[in-house]
Amino acid sequence: MRVTNTKATAAELTATEKRVLLALKEEKKECDQRSLSEKTGINEDAVMQTAFMLAQKGLCEIKEEKKFYYRLTEEGEEYAGKGLPERRALDFLMDEKEATVEDLKNEFGVRGNIAINWLLKKKWARIEIRERGRSLIPASIVQDGLSSGVDEEILKIVNKGETEREILVSQVKLKEGEINGFLTQLISRNLLETYSSVERKIMLTEAGKEVLSQGISIEEEIAQLTPELLRTGSWKGRKFKRYDVNLPSKETFPAKIHPYQRILDRMRRIFTEMGFTEIKGELVQSAFWNFDALFVPQDHPARDMQDTFYLATRKPIEASEGLIRNVKQMHEHGGSLNSTGWGGEWRKELGEELLLRTHTTAITLSYLASHPEPPVKVFCIDRVYRRETIDATHIPEFDQLEGIVMDRSVTFSNLLGLLATFYKKMGFPSIRFRPGYFPYTEPSVEVEVYMPERGWLELGGAGVFREEVTNPIGVKYPVLAWGLGIGRLAMISLGLTDIRDLYESDMDWLRKARVF
Template structure:
């Protein structure tokens, strides 16, 4: 009787209807219980949870021809049409005279896949008699109407958008022995109060009415408040730390000249970083800053009196070519050139682009945190202190620096932090003091401390991710459950 007491009126109606027949479809159950299909099925699912009925689902799959599939079912597949025309070897140009170029492209791929032809240079040579394939048989059968039982070759036809797959779900509702026992004892459908209102309370009508039981142990639906994306929160945190340390944030263009991206940083024009595997080169060019052309050229070719330079001939044409910036150093070096006589503490946290293969630790576009300090008397020791303070504020207790090499800084280091959970040191960027070959051609006479830190790598450590791509995926569950602090 306990179960009967806890049944809603709709559940009672559905249970009484189920007791009159062995099985019901959703439509039949709605009619028998005098409820809508949605309401009757909702009650049926609640009864199923209580073990009073069963809901059996079956999925029926059918296959139909698309409009394009109907066309090829009548006149044959592109590869069959081309194959039928190949009485002898033909050149590709001759074949394109017989058929539309787009159709030839489709046909050649499938001709090779089915081993009906071989291609030698520009000649298409039929190999052997092409037997009718399973995919062609399927198209022939589907001309007569939809089918449910069909061969494996239909997968290729679906990929080619010649056949579409349709799934239809059907349900049957059956009363259980426990449900029959309760229905046999009799169920009384009486008016019940679902929600108390001020009128019901003040009138006292609730005293003689049945109030629907409320289960205080039923789990409530979780509520997720709006919040900033975890990656953006981390970027904001980094920005705030440098602002609190007295730095000024600067911005710059995504499209940069090779001059500011490479030449101003004393990277030789034949450096591998300029090749296509690393840099996104654009077909456009731009003007060069006239006042820096001669000193930069002299520094590259002859060393400007302080080194041997790179030798060879420095080309203005190469320097004019535009690229997607490969690092935000292109922004900070231009800022320094525009402010050569004043003390500078500046940073740029923005996106950079490189021609990288996508894998768990690399993407073609990524965020970089670039910073510079320029002033009289600043030293390498100041650089290490500044970066140590930053990483401590980011929550990394142990920081160390390993000697490194970069074309435009000397000395150079790679900051590392110790990750307790991984039991190892992790490198997070590069830093150093700008070489005089970089600063002197731009009129900068004071020492410059510079660094470029990988934002996404810090994000992976802070957020416990093993794959960088997770930062950019539309995983709403991960976003909802990510902690704000």
């Protein structure tokens, strides 16, 4: 702001503003809020508020610099001292040459699953089926020894104390952009925490120096006229604090439902209006309902530990022996259908493994098994979990919309019409379907919507359940099924480019987000 009349500006200064100006004059150069607070005897918050007022009047300048710092979590401190679970597991493997999954779980306890997952993610080991079961074998790249990784170096550096980002980058000797992936990974593993602080430097402008050169004196002002001042008359001859009635008033923000929650509610409302019933289920499912009952082979990559969160315990399958036998026969030779199945031996113990569900189809299929007679028309909106590297479009915990329709005469065309209706109600008039492949539906399609600024975007998959899925659970009629990714749809609807923003407590964005 340009100051045209320094005398008039000086006359309008409050006593607090004068104190801050005089303190800045003593400093001669830039000064931080802590130093100003010590010199003026005013608390830091009030000092900064005063500095901002002086900056509006053009008498001082405030420079802000945001700095990022990193510190270890409790788990991170443990790993910095003992080594990452995968490093310790690798040392164990190198000594033993190979080890079963159970060996590693027994050796490392609750850290066993973590170690196995990261051994596979880092390609330090591979899984092979041996006589003793699923075994981990050291990869060829580690046979001659493996030096510390960047993630391990970061843990060692930050273990010395809270570390500023610039210092961390220089010590790791990576470029600014190269270190981001490792930091994100450590944060997602809950080994590293990050926080930021804004450092402000305050300095006089030329106008501020001119005001000071004219000389200013501090005179106590009355900011509030109290009954005591009126009764005693001591207000007479005193200076009152000036108020600018033209200043904008403080914004108010009424409460409203979170934008993402509104989208979830809207989806529920659309399907409810279309005659569907919402169902719920447990977060922890058996591999039987999550994979086997859906005709996903037991050696399918999606079942690997680097893609799925497995629990350390097993549990008997919650299904009748007849249903389990039907699924086993379907996998091994196609059961009573004209199908070859997947061949090989279906192992019940793999179906007993517990995991965090990777999709809500486990819920809808279990419901269908207990309601084999038509009509069935249900949907499920709930949280699912997959081992994903966190980035702008992937997170390990997200919501999915799943649904099924089972009736005597439903067809593939009914499925396409249903999905088209849903997306149009969600505000996407341009929709197309492309042929797709999923292990448990045939025919299958991928659903795409058109956005003028981004082109065609894939938002989900759908199809008709294969007989290999419906026959073992006793369903004799067609089942239309779909699974739609909510996160990407929400990003498009809200104009976001990073899926993580859906879960951030960004008050400014939440206040400005439109209500629809």
